[in-house]
């Protein structure tokens with residue numbers, strides 16, 4: 001579904017990503033781990049065309065998006081939903097307006113739209129919150145609304161930036177379950193960024209470890225646990241590299 005080939009991202013001469021090559025298969029849950037500042041969010045932004053690689057290529061669904069026009073990129077972004085690190089809801093809009101934002105240019109009558117919002121919210125486990133404002137929601141509910149907004153476009157892939165950060169352990173677990181559930185039910189490819197080892201291991205089909213803008217490991221959870229690579233071992237035992 002996604003492929004990065006020898007990608008460099010070097011804004012203003014800073015080497016943020018250095019020669020990244022990665023292939024993410026259709027339907028898998030692929031987790032990107034690494035310390036703060038490693039470049040994890042930058043990879044997600046490349047995958048949905050929010051930023052452009054300085055060299056190398058980024059393929060989404062077989063299409064190289066590096067040279068695409070803004071109009072063509074907008075099409076790519078419809079295929080790739082994103083849950084941002086801070087949920088990024090529009091604070092002055094209700095939950096229903098946030099979720100239906102993706103359909104703002106479509107001719108759908110209000111009754112139909114209301115029903116579509118209700119259905120989309122139920123997919124992420126929310127009921128009866130349509131008329132609430134984001135400020136009235138808990139952290140976990142905000143993440144769910146952000147996710148509802150992302151799936152409203154019926155994407156082929158979902159990108160999650162730190163989906164469990166700032167949540168208590170129980171709420172974290174329900175969000176991780178939801179990621180797995182959506183991956184199966186919506187048959188999407190899921191790319192999840194986290195620095196939390198337990199979260200990663202709970203959901204990953206495959207894991208990549210990013211360090212200082214470079215990939216140091218890609219493989220299954222058990223391969224990662226057995227890997228004889230000092231950087232990987234340090235990350236697993238101490239959360240440090």
Ligand SMILES: Nc1ncnc2c1ncn2[C@@H]1O[C@H](COP(=O)(O)OP(=O)(O)OP(=O)(O)O)[C@@H](O)[C@H]1O
Pocket residue numbers: 011012014016034035036037038039040041042043195
């Ligand atoms: N456009 C830019 N110009 C300059 N530096 C940037 C730019 N974008 C990102 N960076 C830097 O690149 C590094 C990686 O950023 P990124 O946000 O991808 O890290 P991260 O792994 O997601 O970290 P965190 O876990 O803290 O979210 C950081 O040091 C950041 O300051």
Ligand SMILES: [Mg+2]
Pocket residue numbers: 040041042085161
């Ligand atoms: Mg980040």
